[in-house]
Structure formats: structure tokens, C-alpha cells
Amino acid sequence: MADIQADRKGISSQHEHIDPPEKPQYMAGVDAETAAYATGPPVEIDKATDRRLFWKVNQRILVCMVGTYFCQALDKGTLGFSSIMGIQEDAGLDSNKYNWLGTILYIGVLVGEYPTNFLAQKLPVAKYLAANVFLWGVVIAVSTHIFHCFESCVQPIFIQMTSMWYTRKEQPILTSLWNCMMGVQMMVGGIMAWGTSHYIGHAIRSWQLLFLVLGVATCVWAAFLAWYLPDSPMKAKCFTEDDKRLLVERVRANETGIQNKTFKRYQLVEALTDPIIWLYVLMQVSSTLVLGGLGVFSNIIIKSFGFTTLQTQLLNIAQGAVTSAVMVGGASLSSWTDQTIWIMHLWTIPPIVGTAIIFTIAPTESTRVGLLIAFYCTQFIWAEGNLLFSLISRNVAGQTKKSTVLAMTFIAWAAGNATAPQIFQSSDAPRYTKGFTAHFCLYGIMNGTLLVTRCYMLYMNAM
Numbered sequence: 001m002a003d004i005q006a007d008r009k010g011i012s013s014q015h016e017h018i019d020p021p022e023k024p025q026y027m028a029g030v031d032a033e034t035a036a037y038a039t040g041p042p043v044e045i046d047k048a049t050d051r052r053l054f055w056k057v058n059q060r061i062l063v064c065m066v067g068t069y070f071c072q073a074l075d076k077g078t079l080g081f082s083s084i085m086g087i088q089e090d091a092g093l094d095s096n097k098y099n100w101l102g103t104i105l106y107i108g109v110l111v112g113e114y115p116t117n118f119l120a121q122k123l124p125v126a127k128y129l130a131a132n133v134f135l136w137g138v139v140i141a142v143s144t145h146i147f148h149c150f151e152s153c154v155q156p157i158f159i160q161m162t163s164m165w166y167t168r169k170e171q172p173i174l175t176s177l178w179n180c181m182m183g184v185q186m187m188v189g190g191i192m193a194w195g196t197s198h199y200i201g202h203a204i205r206s207w208q209l210l211f212l213v214l215g216v217a218t219c220v221w222a223a224f225l226a227w228y229l230p231d232s233p234m235k236a237k238c239f240t241e242d243d244k245r246l247l248v249e250r251v252r253a254n255e256t257g258i259q260n261k262t263f264k265r266y267q268l269v270e271a272l273t274d275p276i277i278w279l280y281v282l283m284q285v286s287s288t289l290v291l292g293g294l295g296v297f298s299n300i301i302i303k304s305f306g307f308t309t310l311q312t313q314l315l316n317i318a319q320g321a322v323t324s325a326v327m328v329g330g331a332s333l334s335s336w337t338d339q340t341i342w343i344m345h346l347w348t349i350p351p352i353v354g355t356a357i358i359f360t361i362a363p364t365e366s367t368r369v370g371l372l373i374a375f376y377c378t379q380f381i382w383a384e385g386n387l388l389f390s391l392i393s394r395n396v397a398g399q400t401k402k403s404t405v406l407a408m409t410f411i412a413w414a415a416g417n418a419t420a421p422q423i424f425q426s427s428d429a430p431r432y433t434k435g436f437t438a439h440f441c442l443y444g445i446m447n448g449t450l451l452v453t454r455c456y457m458l459y460m461n462a463m
Contacts, residue, residue, distance in 0.1 A: 043249045053246060054170070060238060061165050064126075064229040065158050065178040068133060071218045072154050073185035075140045076295070078214060079105065081193035081316075082207035084299050084309045090205055099421040102296040106418035112149025113414055117156050117407040121399055126229040129157050134222035141215025152414070156406040159393045163402070164232060167251055169335070172390040176331030179386040183323030183379075190316025197313060267401035277396075277405055279453045280388060284412040286446040287384040290351070290439050292420025294378060297432070301358075302375060304430040305368040315372065323379045330383035331390065341454050344387050345447060350377040352443050359436045384446065385413070 045053075079087075079102060088098055120128060136150035158178060166174050196210045204212070230236035233247040271277055294301075298319070303312045330347050334340045354377030361367050361374075392409065396402045424435040 042252065043246070045246055045250055049246065050250060053243065053250060056239070056243075057165050057247070060228065060230060060236070061161060062174065062177065064225055065161065066181055067221060068129065068154060068225065069158065069178045070181040070185055070188075071133065071214075071221050072136075072151055073182045074189050075136065075151070075214055075218060076105070077185050077189045078140065078207075078211055080296055080299050081189055081313070082210060083296075084303055084312060085193065085197055085207040085210070086205055087207045090207070094426060096426055099296075099424065099426075102292070102421035103418045106292065106414045108149045109152045110411060110414035110418060112152035113156075113411045114407045116149075116153040117403045117410075120153060120157050120160065121403045124231040124235070125157050125160065126231045127226060129153060130222050130226035130229070133225060134219050137215050137218030137222060139215070140218060141212050152410065155389070155413070156403070156410055159389055159406055160399075160402065163393050164251070165247070168394045171393050172331045172335045172340075172387075173328075175390045175393060176327050176383075176386050179382075179389065180324040180327040182382060183320040183325070183327060186320025186323060187317045188320075190313050190320065193316070194310060194313035197310060264398065264400040267398045268404050270398075271396075271401045271404035271408065275456060276453065277408065279449055279456065280392060280405070281408055281412045282449045283388055283446065283453075284385070284409045285416045286442045286449065287381060287388070288413050288416025289420050289423070290378075290381050290442050291385070292417035293423050293435060293439070294381070295417075296421045297424050297435075298375075301432070302372065305363045305371045305375075306365060307368065307372075319376060319379060322376045323382050326380045326383050327386050330380075330387055334387055334390070340387055340391060341450050344384055345450055347380045347383045347387075348443050348447055350380040352440070354378040355436050355439050355443075359431075359433060359440075362431075 083098065087093070093101065116132070132150045132153045139150065159175075162171050162174055192213070193210060196206045196213070199206045199209055201209070230238065233239070233244055236244065236247075239247065299312050299316070302315055302319075303309065307315065326347065330343055334343045337343070354374040357374035358371060358378075361371060363371055388409070392402075392405060396405050423438045424432050428434045
């Protein structure tokens with residue numbers, strides 16, 4: 001049975017929870033820019049035209065989303081890479097201070113989350129995104145984690161862009177493609193960290209060189225974004241006027257809106273009072289409390305199995321490949337089976353098994369490979385956030401409501417990531433049994449929330 005999602009008007013044809021669509025495009029209150037292309041009767045788009053538009057959109061939108069998320073993931077990963085490159089010794093950080101460095105990073109994201117969602121609705125999204133990318137590139141280049149609020153705009157803007165440019169059918173796999181850059185950055189970042197680890201200089205340390213290179217590269221990418229990425233289908237100068245109308249038409253059936261710069265209070269109230277949204281928030285918190293710890297401490301944990309610093313850097317390549325595969329695999333299965341929630345349940349099994357192995361088996365020369373494989377199993381949890389993003393993108397209608405929901409879920413995302421490093425305490429090293437015990441509890445909460453979500457959807461559809 002396909003995932004069942006509540007529809008206040010009954011069971012949707014997509015079998016998913018779909019909020020009531022916004023008022024028809026031709027009615028008062030609609031965004032004027034959108035109305036110029038969306039008015040009139042529906043237009044039939046043949047398969048050849050639809051395919052042509054899809055690939056033209058990919059050349060602009062998907063390329064920019066993939067590249068930007070790769071930069072963000074790589075920049076966030078610098079803390080993990082530098083953890084075994086001497087940053088703790090050079091900066092005088094004990095384990096607990098290092099934990100707080102990981103926490104401060106996400107506190108910056110947390111502080112910036114609501115303001116950036118508000119501004120993203122009011123300002124041209126491409127230009128606003130490019131400005132933030134440039135500013136966080138500067139922050140990375142000077143090796144500080146205090147002002148990571150500039151990164152808080154990325155995922156909310158990407159979810160808005162995904163629903164703006166792609167159909168409901170396309171959204172799960174497209175969301176997974178930019179999300180799986182988290183795995184790609186592990187591979188590329190591992191190679192870069194391995195290379196800079198060989199640098200021996202007096203002016204700057206190897207980990208500082210890594211920060212500098214990534215920061216400058218991010219600033220260059222921001223300039224490219226400002227030039228290449230359109231703000232919306234209506235403002236895309238790279239498309240003809242006819243193509244703009246067709247681009248708006250092909251996402252009309254999404255019933256989630258394209259663009260509206262008017263704040264609508266009733267949608268804010270809907271977001272705050274809809275139980276399904278709070279279940280999304282709980283899913284986000286439980287998954288990021290696991291991910292945040294694994295992300296910041298991954299290299300430390302792998303090195304504790306008995307690998308050298310350089311070996312650990314190179315092992316990031318395999319870890320990244322696994323992460324990318326499970327993200328794309330989860331999204332593909334979700335799209336193919338229309339069983340998003342069941343896939344999310346299924347994808348928690350390998351992390352539970354992997355955590356149990358790490359928890360019970362001590363690291364020795366003979367067990368380190370098995371422990372490494374067990375740690376790779378924990379990477380399946382990365383797909384949970386990816387699948388949750390696709391649910392939000394497909395099923396929340398109205399720009400004000402969507403902005404509010406994105407702010408809520410990404411505040412939960414930042415709060416979870418900020419808290420997660422505190423689960424791993426220096427007194428618990430190197431096995432971190434208390435941290436992994438907490439992960440067991442979080443997997444239980446995650447599965448329980450998924451079950452409640454499905455039951456709630458069944459109840460709403462039965463009404």
C-alpha cells in the first residue's frame with residue numbers, strides 16, 4: 001500500500017498528504033509576476049517538450065544546486081577533516097572545547113534560520129543565495145565558525161526552488177541528487193585533506209591551508225551563481241517567453257505555488273497548528289541528533305579503530321561513496337514504490353546494526369575492518385533527512401506556509417546538529433558508549449515518529 005498522506009478534502013490521487021492548494025492563480029492576492037505567466041486555461045505539454053524543458057532546467061538549476069550544496073557540505077566538513085590535522089593541539093582545544101566548536105557552527109545556522117526564510121520570500125532568491133555563499137566563503141577562509149548563519153539559507157531556498165522548477169514526480173530524485181553531495185564532499189574533502197596533510201609550513205598550518213583553499217573556492221562559486229542562476233521561471237532570461245509559460249504550466253499540478261512575496265497570516269497559523277508539521281519537526285530532530293555527532297566525530301571514531309591519520313583521510317572516499325549511494329538509493333526506491341515512510345523505516349535498520357557492532361566489539365588489529373564496515377552502515381541515516389525534504393517539498397502548499405515549515409524544520413535541524421556533538425564526551429572516549437547508547441534511543445524515537453505519522457495519515461484519510 002502506497003504511503004498515505006492526509007488531504008483535508010479527501011484522499012488525493014497521489015496518495016500523499018497535500019495541503020489545500022492556494023487560491024487559483026487568477027484570483028486576487030496572487031503574485032503579479034507569476035500571474036503574468038500562469039493565467040489562462042491549462043496547456044497540454046507533449047512528452048518531447050516536457051523532456052526538453054526538464055533538461056534545460058537541469059542545466060541551470062540542478063547544476064547550481066549540486067555545486068552550491070557541495071560547497072556547503074565541504075565547508076562544514078572542514079571541522080571534521082581538521083580534527084586529526086592538528087587543530088585541537090594548535091588551538092589549545094580539549095575534547096569538550098572541540099565539541100563546542102561543532103556546536104557553535106550550528107548555533108550560527110540556528111540564529112539565521114528564521115530571518116533567512118523571511119528574506120528568501122521577499123528577495124530575489126538567486127541573488128540572495130549568491131550573496132550568502134560569498135559571505136560564508138569569506139568566513140571559512142579566515143577559519144572561523146562563528147558566523148555560519150550565512151549557510152542557513154541553502155536548504156530552505158533549495159526546497160523552494162525544487163518545488164518551483166520541478167514536478168512532484170521529479171522532486172524526490174532531484175532532492176536526493178543535491179543532498180548526496182554530502183557523500184561526494186567526503187570523497188573530495190578526504191583527498192584534499194590527505195593532500196594538505198602533507199604540507200609542512202611555518203606561516204600557516206596544514207588545516208589552515210585547507211580552510212583557506214575551500215573559502216576562496218566558495219567565493220569564486222558565489223560569483224558564478226550570481227551570473228548563472230535565475231531567480232524564478234518568470235525571470236529566467238535564458239528561456240524564451242513561450243518556454244517560461246510552459247515551465248509554469250508543467251508545475252501547475254503540484255498545487256504548492258511557485259512564488260508569492262505576500263505574507264499570509266492564515267498560512268502561518270496553519271503551519272503552527274498542523275500536527276503533521278510537528279511530526280516532521282520531530283523526525284528532523286531525532287535524525288540530526290545522530291548525524292551531527294557522526295559528522296563531527298567520524299574521523300576521530302575511525303582513527304580510534306586503529307587507522308593512521310592519512311589512512312583515515314583516504315577512508316573518507318569509501319565513506320562518501322556509501323553515503324551518496326544510500327541517499328540516491330533511498331530516493332529511487334521511494335519514487336519507484338511510492339513508499340516513502342516504509343523506506344525511511346527500512347533505512348534505519350543498517351545504522352542500528354552498525355551501532356550495535358561498534359558498541360559491543362572492541363577495536364583491535366583483527367576487528368578494525370569489521371568495525372569500519374559497521375561504521376559505514378551508520379551512514380544510512382543520512383537518507384532520512386533527504387526523504388523528509390522531499391515530503392515537505394511535495395506536500396506543503398503556499399509560500400508563507402512553506403517558508404514557515406522550512407524555518408521550523410531547519411531550526412530543528414540546526415538545534416539537533418548543535419546538540420549532537422555534546423553527546424560524545426571526552427570522558428567516554430575512545431569507545432563513546434554513552435553516545436552510541438543515545439543513538440539507540442534516537443533510532444527508536446525516529447521509528448516511533450514514522451509509525452505515528454503513518455497512523456495519523458490513515459486517520460485523516462478515513463475522515
